[in-house]
Amino acid sequence: MNATKTSDPLAESSATPCVFRLRRVTLNGKASHGLPVHEVQLTAAAGSLTLIQHERSHRTREFASLLQGLVRPTSGEVLFDEQTWTDSDYSRHFQMRSRIGRVFDGPAWIQNANMMENVTLASRHHGSDSKEARSRMRDWIQRFDIADVSRERPAFVEPALLQIYQWIRALIHRPALLILERPMQLVSTRMLPKLIDATNDLRRDGGCVLWMTNTPIDTLNADVRIQVQGRQWIYIDGGQCDE
């Protein structure tokens, strides 16, 4: 949880294993304003940060679901930890997803549960002790210096706070891949350094971060920067794919 960098994850990323890989992926999704995905090639290694800057009108939910194997690509292949989502071994798919943290673009809460249950649900389901999960959640609340609304239901929590709790939910189980869909959408910019610190910590521990945003973030130390304009993916920094 230290904010200062001890090593440069960027330098290490070339030698580290690939976390996710898109091989000539095309997605003709249902969403009319979804992020256009046409013959996309993308590889992200452990410890790396990939920044996708898209247009304001683009919605990323379907693309993020594609990375998690919840949506099937029209063509191409999506790999997580060198494993595909195409077979019917659903228990393995659920195990793979348990290693992915995600901040959704839009509301993403179980309305019938309070914030504590919501945030710790996945950790507890995948074998973490309830007490330990709760204490980790409190640590994150302190780290982000936000109000403790653990006992409230999502309907009674303001949207900006809900989004920060989405960060906590995504980070709490130290995921191998962290997908951030416009994580600063509703949050004050003064929280940005704290989120960047948290993602840097995760990267140092071997996690890979995919950050999608429609506003430029100059302070991010991204390994790969991609700009999506119209249907085109323009690679500003970093290679397109190693194959």
Next chain:
Amino acid sequence: MRLRSAVWVAPWRLMELLGKEFLARCNTLISILAILWATVGLSLRRSSWTSPVRTIFARQLLFTAVDAVPVALRFGAAGGVLVIAQAAMWSDSMGGDSEVIVPLIWRAIIRELAPLLACLVVIGRSGIAIATELSLMYVHGEIEVLDAQGIDPMTCLVMPRILSMIISVFCLAIIVATSMLLTGYLIGWSMGTIRFSARDFSSDVLRQFDAQDLLFFVPKTIVAGAFAGAICCIDGLSIRGSSTDVPRVAARSGIRALTAVFAVSAVLSILIYNRFLIFDIR
């Protein structure tokens, strides 16, 4: 010429329609059986019973069974008064006594009425609520959120709900039966319709109990509860559209679950009695 072709085509169209309807019904039945099979499989797997799943199951059981006890008692009381008072009056007019009336009441209650009334209580209170809750969760993207976190919605949402429906119908049917017998006797006795003592009544009731009653009671409550639970979960999760479709889905689900309960009850009666109405089907 046109009339002649219409005469030829109409029966084929009718047959096509009937065939489609039959296949649709078969499809529904297969879906229900598949969900029930998966529920049994998952519930027997120890790894399914994680801490959140146990919590969801306990909450559902509390809502479906424990909170429904007062309603079951009221339903049982009302049903008991009707059945016992009617039976006593008819046996009076035909000159019968407790030897005639008690077996009749006992069998009617244990084998048919109590399971049906318990199903009505569970579907009315919880089945429709389950269909509404699941369809709202689907519409608001909550199922996707669970899936994205590596939580199987079948293990976390469907399995605990179906199991709690089964257990609830079974337990509430016992409560309904007890309530029917007690209230029916008390009201009948206080109004002078029933003239034998409570001791005679209870000893006659206990004497009537045999293993064959369990053969009716257990399958009827468990199978009907399972079908009702599966139908409500399937309907809730098969919603396509927006939250304005939720009331329609919930209402349809309630009716479908009730229809299934009556159908299951009738089929089980035929199978267990081995006869259809008065005709032996051996």
